[in-house]
Amino acid sequence: MKKLFYILICALGLLSCSESPVDTVFFDFTGNRGVYIVNQGNFMYGNSSLSFYDPATKKVVNHVFQARNGAPLGDVAQSMSIWNNLGFVVVNNSGKIYIIDSSTAEYKGSITGLSSPRYIHFVNSQKAYITDLYARKITIFDPSTFRKTGEIPVSNSTSEFNQHSTEKMIQYKNQVFTNSWSYDNKILVIDTNTDQLIDSIEVLKQPNSLVIDKDNKIWVLTDGGFEGNPYGYERPGLLKIDAETREIERSFRFALGEHPLSLCLNAGKDSLFFLNRHVWKMAASDKKLPEQPFIISANTNLYGGFYSLAIDPSNSEIYVGDAIDHAQNGLVRRYAPSGKLLDEFKVGISPGGFAFKFQ
């Protein structure tokens, strides 16, 4: 008995030794066209990650941020934007933006102290905007110094709901249009010269994405909320708005219970793509919503189909993210503009965003 006791104590001492750290991995994507995939990970798991895919060699490298920098990306990476060979990764629930060299994934700096950041839009070389789900303001920063330089208040005190949240951004002349998704029905218009909220456009309930086509028409997709939603529940819609007059020119409605999201444009900016379990495509000139999906998801009976969508603005190739059960490595499929499958590869958990790198 005594011996057993001593053996157990010694074994404990040995087992408590810690493991050696993993070596840094260096990357060089200089000159390669490619796409960064933003894997959101799970809320409060801190397991978001970045993947890099090279369509020429069909090679994917996962966890590029952690491999290069030795630290995790953070909790729920929402989006990434590339500007001037820098990648700005918005880490939503960590309240920060990590900036990396887009050719080497090396950490360059961060912007911290944010509330619930969502997307970045570069106005010029001294000015960029960060939208936010909760802050009720847009944060202005200098993309060359990573310093915050101001903010644009977008609070709506007349509503019983916490308005306005801000999401995706598009620019027309000196105006940035952003959609207010959460418990809201507005597209906000920001003057980029004065950094002021100058107007808003009332659309349908819960606009989740927007794009601007070659004819300067803004297209807005709304999801209509959910059953029991205190803000309301209605049929989702797709709206066409003239950027100059800010008038709604056309409105298409989906059936109640459908959940369209991720509105995108092709390279020519004349065809619209969106997800509604499958990938759907319609010409900007079409008079009605498409009846047949463009690319069919095989997993709609269990997990609700595709999760994310992006189109390469240089060649119209289609990238579709499939998060499967949102708890395992997701799958990205790359299709030719014709809809033909070109490649598929495994990435991180919940692939939700894409950032194209051209040089």
Add this chain to the structure above:
Amino acid sequence: MNQNRRTLWKFLVKSICAILFLLLITLNLEAQKLTDTISIEEVPVFGRKTIQEAGTMTTRIDTLVLQMLKTQTISELLSSYTPVFIKSYGRGSTATASFRGTAPSHTQVYWNGMKLNSPMRGDVDFSLFPVYFIDDLSLQHGGSSLQSGSGALGGSVLINNKPDWTDRFSIRYVQSLESFSTHKEYLNLGVGNGRFQSKTRIFSDRSQNDFQYFNYGVLPMHEDVQKNAQYRKSGLLQEVYSRFKDQSFSAKLWAYQSDRDLPQLMSFEGDVRKETQKDQNLRAILNWKNIKEKSKVEWLIGLNFSRLNYFRSSTEANFVNFDSQSKERSFTNQFNYDWTPKETINFNWSLNTTYNTVSVFDYAQKTGYDQNQLAFSLLNSAHFMLLPQWAMSFLFRSEMYDGRLIGFIPSFGTEYWLNKKQLSSIKLNLSRNYHQPGLNDLFWLPGGNPDLKPEDGLSGDLAFAYKGQEGSASFSGQLTGFASLIDNWIVWQPSASGAYYWEATNLRKVLARGAEIQVSGQLNVANGVLLSLRSNYSYSATSNADAVPSVDESRGKQLIYIPKHKANLFAEADFKNYYLKINAPFTGKRYTSSNNFESDFEKVLNPYWLLNLTVGKKVEWNCTQADICLNVENLTNEDYMAILWRPMPGRYYSLTVQIQFRK
């Protein structure tokens, strides 16, 4: 430094006051000697099991362990001394159980016979149960739990209070000072005689919880201090017992409250966030028993009120994300009749009625629900000794809730002793069990699914138990193998409709199988040194057994956050009035993705051993006992994570003083 001195000073003053108080009471009692002492017949205690226990897989926690962990919570007790895995979000934070690799809602908790699981979430937060409030804790593994109630697909935890009829007057005061500005105080007051007993316990536990850690979750990495993790917990337990001839009556009241700040993940660098959780519980039980030679009638009525407020806001933006207030009320009425016509036969009938009401509303999200649920459960059980060495039990429950009838939930158990002294035996248990969905699963907005079916489980256990003694050494052990197949396992999954929110579904068929080994031994070494060793190990493989689309790689893989291996080791050496205790819990690797993928950067939670050490001394002086001990937690300063990217403290210390007076 000044703060430490102040704390020490306060502690000394309090200790002196406590001693003076005790002396005063002693003198006072000497003056008014009790005269109504009733002499109680001594009851011999045999190693033999009662007939009701034969064939069941039950583990009782040693009262010495309860005494040793008096300043801890049940989550720490289960984690360190039982095969139950506790998923804890950190020191003082929410802790849920996984029993035999099942979900938190598959562990049912009963306090003196009343179920305490939240009707809303289905689970129990074990960090809200101080060990100080319990006198007896046992586990019913797998199908053996049907004796107490249905729904425990993993097993049940039974916590009980009981009177000490020999107590005339006792007072016990415990104070513990711990690292990270943690102060714990406990007071127990007992008065009574052979017919009446009253026991009052109060406690307070508060901590800044601001431990240092190295933050490798951000860039640049740096030394950090845990922020927003403070907690304050306090509670009262009042018990009253009386007995007269064959009747006995008891009343118990449990009031508890906890205020906790919830810390952010290591990677958080956002604006100032306030995230808090407040829990309040009020529980009461009235119990009446009539015990005759061959029968026992018992009636229990109980209520369990809980309130939970969860709040989260971005302070700078003045934006409230969540302000959720939930109120749960449960009323229990249970009638039990136990009949033992012969020493070898026992029958038991029990009818339980439970009415739950739940009201949840989030003032920020403006969503919520109000629901209620009425459930009936009828138990019929029979235990037989077919031969002096062979016992058998059969029980079945019939349950009805919300108009749904589940007519037959059976369990069959048998035990065969391999020798006449009942030192070693083989046990077998086969059962069906089911677990009804929590009200959140049914009605949460958005994503609750009113069409959910109950989870349906089939399980079997086979165990071999052994007890032995040789000279001054004694040994006991049990090896158990178990398997259960749970159909309609409820999971929250991305909505099949393609919506952005998740939905509750009966998606999976889960196979949980494994083994439990429990070993304990005691050795009386010469020179008055007593060595004891207790250890257990459990292996639980829990995997998704259902067919799913080809891209889904989760089939057959271990469910996330459930370790396959868990072990713990406890060793104690006693010499005269000194003692040394070592406790070493081990937690195996846990996956955090459903396909169990791991690479250098894919985050798998690494296995870890913790080593905790206690040294102490007991002093006895007439009717007064004192015990002082120093405790070192995480002696090896192990860097580990219990949950992804949540820091855990390194080595830390506590000093505990207990003074007890008993007449």
